[in-house]
Amino acid sequence: MAKHVLRVVAVVYVLFLLVLPVALIVWRTFGDGLAPFAEALTSPSALHAFTVTLTVAGWAVLANTVFGVGAALLLVRHEFPGKRLLGAFIDLPMAVSPVVVGLALILVYGRFSPLGGLLESWGIQVIFSTPGMVLATVFVSLPLVVRAVVPVLEELGDEQEQAAHTLGASRLQSFVRITLPGIRWALGYGVVLCLARSLGEYGAVAVVSGRLVDQTQTLTLFVEERFQNFDQPAAFAAATALALIAVVTLLFTKLLRPKDRSDGN
Amino acid sequence: MAIEVRDVNKSFGTTPVLHDVSLDVAAGSLTALLGPSGGGKSTLLRVIAGLERPDTGTVRISGVDATRLSPQRRNVGFVFQHYAAFKHLTVFRNVAFGLEIRKRPKDEIRKRVMELLELVHLEKLADRYPSQLSGGQRQRMALARALAVEPQVLLLDEPFGALDAQVRKELRTWLRRLHDEVHVTTVFVTHDQEEAIEVADTIVVLAGGEVVQAGSPGEVYDNPANPFVMRFLGPVTEIGGSLVRPHDIEISPDPVEGGSPAVVSRVVRLGFEVRVEVEIGGHEAWVQVTREQADRLGLGPGDTVHLRPAPGARSLVLAL
Known part of the structure; x- marks a missing residue:
């Protein structure tokens, strides 16, 4: 019962x-059928929002993959002062609200801050532009790759790498031939999660992008802006598109997950 | 000398692991580093391989100072206790790894790997993955992988430690035969004195981070440098303030010259040997006799017997 x-x-x-x-x-x-859906998504603003989202997510995933693998190696394979602090910092984005992240980034890179002003004088605009949005997205999706890779790296141990060294492999060779294949499923899982998170990010990006239509508008911002302007068909179409992308990435993670255990068979 | 280790010291943090260790390994020999766990033998092996860097001291391999060389450049073969098999590669690719790194031609790699797989009796399993092999097969694969690069020395860290007793015994005999075929200078670490005596032609006893004794199995067994080595290399018992091997004791029902009286407390039959447990001068001791001897003496608990070391027996006087 x-x-x-x-x-x-x-x-x-x-x-x-x-x-x-x-x-x-x-x-x-x-x-009302497929036609309005297609029409809403192929409007110049929607297409632009798609491009911005993909650009920002692409860079963020790239950055987090490189950083994630590096940080995981550092955390698992090396002892150094401040190791626990680094571990805690990596988890910080989980706890901090994305809006706070956005505001913090404006404080550091905004036009009226010393660093932002310096970059601006070199012609690099961070806030209200793609670099700032990438930074914000990198920050909120920072832990995903690291946390996916760390446990697998721990379980893998370093004996295989040592064996590779004694067989004449350099550090890079043993990383590419032994470590990377050993963590590939976990890395794939982390990357997909990171991609999903990056595509769906709203809060931090909303703050740093300035929500400039047809300039810094991502798909999530597009949904919100269309909805506010009573253009519900476009808002719903874009929302459905985002949801579909999420479902597809989710299916990817389902495909990747079980292989963690039967690696190599 | 294939390997010369001189005055090596090594600590992990504040824990000293190796203390002034010096060691010579003759070319083509099969040497066992024997000792209790925590004695520093695995660390010494890893220092030779370059997987650990000594705090002080030098390591020469084939006359070349290798102390500062990375493992990558030492050309040693290393076999790990837990195999360290490359899980995502087939048996063939595992063995081929070192040759692929050295960018040898494909035909040569294929030929050499198949030769080695035949040598370790895995030629039929070349396309399997390590997870599809038994422990013994994985270890033979690891050995073939280490041998593939024609190392100057082959180092094995408790190679049979993770295997069950039966497979262990088989692999031991097999390793000895393999060494007789391949002749590569081999050093292996073990805490099993039987394994060391059976397989090695030189035994180096390590305890407390120091070399306690080095010599042939016969020498180390018969002329132990101290009570520790004697105890570690085989069974011992104590009579009259001396350490004696239990099979080196004469037992008789009548008083004998130089003998001491003892009272039998228990007689244990262990198949071909019989263990006679006695009390002698307030101590417990035991004597190993053959079944025939035991039957002739007809011993039982409470009988008084007389014990003395057999003529020519090795014994060590214990400091009181």
């Missing part, structure tokens, strides 16, 4: 929280 009650509670909870809203969005999007 208790089992049935629990099941009903779980189903109702998920229904009202997740299934109903998403289903409604999809229904509203495709209510």
